[in-house]
Amino acid sequence: MKKWDKYFTILFFSILVFLAVGIFFEAEDFSYKENRYLAEYPKFSWDKFYDSSYMTEVEEFIDDHLWEREGWIYLKNSLESISGKRDIENVYLGKEGYLFEKMTSSNFNYENFKQNIQIIEEFSKKYPNTSFLLVPSKGYILKDKLHSFAPYIDEEELFKISKQKSFQFIDVVPTFLEHQSEYIYYKTDHHWTTLGAFYAYQTWKKQAFKEDYTWTLKSDNFKGSLDSKVLGINNTQDEIWIANDKSDDELIKNSTRDLYDFEKLKEKDQYQLFLGGNTGEVTFETNQNNKKSLLLFKDSFANSFIPFLIKDYQYIYIIDLRYFNQDIASYIEKVHPTEILFLYGINNLTDDLAIHKLQNME
Amino acid sequence: MLFSSFIFLFFFLPITVLCYYLVPKKIRNILLLLASIFFYMWGEPVYILIMFFSTFFDYINGLLIEYFRKKNHKNLPKIVLIISVIGNLGILFFFKYSSFLIENIEALFHFSIEFPEIIMPIGISFYTFQTMSYTIDVYKGEVPVQKNLLDFATYVLLFPQLIAGPIVKYQDVYKDLKERKESFEKMSSGIKRFIVGLFKKVVLANSIGEIFEAITLIPLEELSVLTAWLGAIAYTFQIYYDFSGYSDMAIGLGKMFGFTFKENFNFPYLATTVTDFWRRWHISLSSWFKEYVYIPLGGNKKHQSINLLIVWTLTGLWHGASWNFVVWGIYFGVLLILEKKFWLKKQIKISPFWQHIYTMFLVIIGWVFFFSPNLTAALQYLAKMFGIHAPLYDSYTIYFWISSGVLLILCIVLSTKILKKGILKIKNSKFFIPCSYLGYLGLFVITLSFLAGATYNPFLYFRF
Numbered sequence: 089m090k091k092w093d094k095y096f097t098i099l100f101f102s103i104l105v106f107l108a109v110g111i112f113f114e115a116e117d118f119s120y121k122e123n124r125y126l127a128e129y130p131k132f133s134w135d136k137f138y139d140s141s142y143m144t145e146v147e148e149f150i151d152d153h154l155w156e157r158e159g160w161i162y163l164k165n166s167l168e169s170i171s172g173k174r175d176i177e178n179v180y181l182g183k184e185g186y187l188f189e190k191m192t193s194s195n196f197n198y199e200n201f202k203q204n205i206q207i208i209e210e211f212s213k214k215y216p217n218t219s220f221l222l223v224p225s226k227g228y229i230l231k232d233k234l235h236s237f238a239p240y241i242d243e244e245e246l247f248k249i250s251k252q253k254s255f256q257f258i259d260v261v262p263t264f265l266e267h268q269s270e271y272i273y274y275k276t277d278h279h280w281t282t283l284g285a286f287y288a289y290q291t292w293k294k295q296a297f298k299e300d301y302t303w304t305l306k307s308d309n310f311k312g313s314l315d316s317k318v319l320g321i322n323n324t325q326d327e328i329w330i331a332n333d334k335s336d337d338e339l340i341k342n343s344t345r346d347l348y349d350f351e352k353l354k355e356k357d358q359y360q361l362f363l364g365g366n367t368g369e370v371t372f373e374t375n376q377n378n379k380k381s382l383l384l385f386k387d388s389f390a391n392s393f394i395p396f397l398i399k400d401y402q403y404i405y406i407i408d409l410r411y412f413n414q415d416i417a418s419y420i421e422k423v424h425p426t427e428i429l430f431l432y433g434i435n436n437l438t439d440d441l442a443i444h445k446l447q448n449m450e
Numbered sequence: 451m452l453f454s455s456f457i458f459l460f461f462f463l464p465i466t467v468l469c470y471y472l473v474p475k476k477i478r479n480i481l482l483l484l485a486s487i488f489f490y491m492w493g494e495p496v497y498i499l500i501m502f503f504s505t506f507f508d509y510i511n512g513l514l515i516e517y518f519r520k521k522n523h524k525n526l527p528k529i530v531l532i533i534s535v536i537g538n539l540g541i542l543f544f545f546k547y548s549s550f551l552i553e554n555i556e557a558l559f560h561f562s563i564e565f566p567e568i569i570m571p572i573g574i575s576f577y578t579f580q581t582m583s584y585t586i587d588v589y590k591g592e593v594p595v596q597k598n599l600l601d602f603a604t605y606v607l608l609f610p611q612l613i614a615g616p617i618v619k620y621q622d623v624y625k626d627l628k629e630r631k632e633s634f635e636k637m638s639s640g641i642k643r644f645i646v647g648l649f650k651k652v653v654l655a656n657s658i659g660e661i662f663e664a665i666t667l668i669p670l671e672e673l674s675v676l677t678a679w680l681g682a683i684a685y686t687f688q689i690y691y692d693f694s695g696y697s698d699m700a701i702g703l704g705k706m707f708g709f710t711f712k713e714n715f716n717f718p719y720l721a722t723t724v725t726d727f728w729r730r731w732h733i734s735l736s737s738w739f740k741e742y743v744y745i746p747l748g749g750n751k752k753h754q755s756i757n758l759l760i761v762w763t764l765t766g767l768w769h770g771a772s773w774n775f776v777v778w779g780i781y782f783g784v785l786l787i788l789e790k791k792f793w794l795k796k797q798i799k800i801s802p803f804w805q806h807i808y809t810m811f812l813v814i815i816g817w818v819f820f821f822s823p824n825l826t827a828a829l830q831y832l833a834k835m836f837g838i839h840a841p842l843y844d845s846y847t848i849y850f851w852i853s854s855g856v857l858l859i860l861c862i863v864l865s866t867k868i869l870k871k872g873i874l875k876i877k878n879s880k881f882f883i884p885c886s887y888l889g890y891l892g893l894f895v896i897t898l899s900f901l902a903g904a905t906y907n908p909f910l911y912f913r914f
Contacts (some may be wrong), residue, residue, distance in 0.1 A: 090634060090635065092638075092883055092887060093634040093635050093637070093638035093639075094634045094638075095887075096641065096887045096890075097634055097637050097638050097641060099892075100641050100891075101464050101468075101889070103894075104460050104463065104464045105460075105464050107456075107459075107460050107898075108460035108461055108464065110592050130496060134852070137495055138495055138496055140493065140494075140495060140879040143492050143493070143495075146457065147455060147456070150456045150457050150460070150461075151455075151905035152458055152905070154456065154902055154905070157902055157905075160898060160899040160902035160903070161894075161903050163896075163899040164900050164902065164903035167896065167899070168657075171853065171857055172853055172854070172856050172857075173850060173857075173858040174849070174852065174853040174854060175853065192668075193668065193669050193876075194664065194668055194669070195667070212763075235849070237845040237848040237849040237852065238845075238849055239845055239846050239849055243903050254858030264511070280861075291732050322615060325667065327671070397647065449586050
């Protein structure tokens with residue numbers, strides 16, 4: 089008995105010392121999976137000592153540099169998954185490798201959603217050529233892939249409210265439900281796929297067919313935003329396709345950004361391939377001399393939708409209100425669009441506060 | 451510093467243990483004192499001064515009581531004792547309860563008072579009670595006075611029980627303080643106890659706590675009866691594993707340095723009556739109140755019911771400066787009185803099974819008062835549990851059961867003696883010892899993975 093006690097004690101403390109030393113051998117300072125920089129060892133100062141922030145930062149440094157950190161987290165997630173847990177970090181583990189953002193009445197901001205819809209309606213009264221395309225969430229359309237009893241918001245009700253408003257509402261839900269067995273949402277990301285964006289475009293413009301485009305596979309190892317949260321237990325990878333108009337050629341005359349930034353495929357968030365990510369203002373001028381122009385207020389969902397719009401307008405003005413700080417009324421007066429479109433994913437719209445910039449416009 | 455953190459596990463603990471066993475025996479208390487000061491300062495760099503004051507204050511008080519007693523002063527020892535108690539309670543009251551008092555005065559008299567925000571120093575509820583137990587015991591002659599300030603400070607600041615208890619009375623530990631025998635057996639036993647406590651806190655308590663939190667976020671109108679019960683039961687286990695886990699770690703750490711602390715929990719959810727429950731739950735606190743408040747008031751000899759009510763009101767208040775804690779305390783006070791007057795006297799013959807159900811039913815309802823932010827919330831939650839304006843079950847109920855059923859069953863089973871009895875049966879097999887050590891290491895590895903998971907913070911770019 090005594091020698092086992094000795095061995096056990098030595099083994100236990102050896103493990104602790106090994107892991108202590110391991111902290112300082114972690115070479116990485118950027119976590120690919122978490123898409124953030126790992127904490128640095130803080131500099132000491134008496135101020136930081138008195139308010140404890142020095143100590144907090146030391147602990148953050150230690151926590152971030154755990155030896156084989158991802159392996160440990162993988163172990164935890166596996167154990168939880170085996171025990172039957174069906175959601176991790178607010179992500180539902182669905183069937184066939186599908187991951188869903190957990191949207192329930194506990195975390196869904198109904199008030200802000202209704203307020204944003206209200207603001208868009210007020211806006212559309214001032215500018216009658218406004219349409220609104222609300223992208224439904226994956227969990228609503230692909231309900232059969234979600235766990236049967238997983239609590240989820242009543243999205244049908246939210247769409248009903250939106251349809252009753254005075255703006256022109258582009259309801260993609262029936263189309264999406266029709267195509268729900270197709271690959272219209274990424275499995276590991278909350279965005280729609282290029283195919284999903286196409287079906288939305290088709291719902292709006294009606295005269296569009298898949299055969300009008302050449303579909304090219306640009307990535308087969310995309311692991312999206314939801315995958316990061318459930319590290320390790322989901323081995324699915326997504327495909328990113330792009331659609332090129334067959335009659336394309338040199339449709340774009342000039343633009344402040346390219347439709348695609350293929351360098352982004354080397355990063356974790358490959359979805360940024362579309363439009364190179366989000367920024368305040370992007371403008372396109374095309375060779376279509378139809379004098380039609382579109383002002384598009386959007387979140388990241390529209391990025392893969394825009395390529396389909398190129399042949400319809402001579403000018404496209406793309407505004408992401410989160411990063412746009414010019415006066416909107418004068419901007420609209422300047423560009424004088426023939427059409428205005430709001431394109432938002434429902435999960436982003438709920439938390440979006442930038443739309444409030446459209447309130448109280450002259 | 452927390453026990454459940456990497457800095458404690460990988461740095462503080464191994465370094466302290468190594469230094470402890472390297473230095474000569476005479477210096478070991480000083481080493482523990484220095485380590486404990488570092489431990490406390492890591493979390494409270496400034497407020498440690500209050501603890502130093504408290505320590506020095508009662509050290510002097512102890513010396514004075516002894517001095518005056520030796521000089522045969524009749525009343526001075528008592529006066530010093532009163533000063534000590536008032537001083538300690540004063541500090542505790544100021545830091546913990548003054549905001550509460552101000553809020554209530556404001557509410558009662560409808561005017562607002564300018565009062566600076568007071569932050570409560572970590573562990574103040576524990577160490578003021580510990581130093582008070584010293585001066586009271588010196589006065590009663592139960593313990594010899596501690597002439598060595600450093601040794602006394604070691605008692606007060608001892609890091610295993612400094613932050614979250616158990617409340618260690620001076621009478622229970624002064625012998626160990628003077629002389630204790632360390633051994634590999636004790637060390638190994640301490641490590642095992644520590645691992646169990648860490649597992650309880652990090653894996654069980656935190657996981658079932660997630661369920662509880664998810665249920666509290668459900669809007670009240672959407673709560674069904676069974677989901678509400680599930681939430682209360684989740685909290686029941688969260689607080690048990692959290693608190694008893696911390697006590698296990700404290701006891702285990704103490705053992706690593708040769709100290710023997712008393713048990714703080716004894717399978718409380720196996721209790722057959724509410725009276726029995728309080729003999730098994732947070733034993734060090736109820737024991738403190740019994741010895742220093744209940745018995746001096748008259749115990750069960752004079753006006754027992756009033757004594758019980760006073761003690762339980764104080765017990766509730768000790769847990770927090772808020773009315774729901776007071777209600778929780780009085781709730782149990784009343785139940786204990788009823789049991790003593792009627793239940794226990796008649797010795798009604800009910801099977802142990804129904805006794806457990808009866809006890810757990812009352813305990814769970816008690817926890818609803820404990821976790822609710824205020825009385826209204828508690829009553830609203832209870833209303834849901836009893837089916838007022840609530841369906842029996844809904845999709846939340848089924849989902850939580852499927853997603854966390856295994857965890858819940860594990861929590862229930864581990865709160866009983868089933869595992870203990872099972873282990874006793876196989877204890878004599880040859881492979882038991884190496885397997886048991888492997889088992890502890892396995893538990894530790896699992897616990898580390900959950901600790902790592904808690905530090906995981908992906909940058910949420912999907913909001914952009």
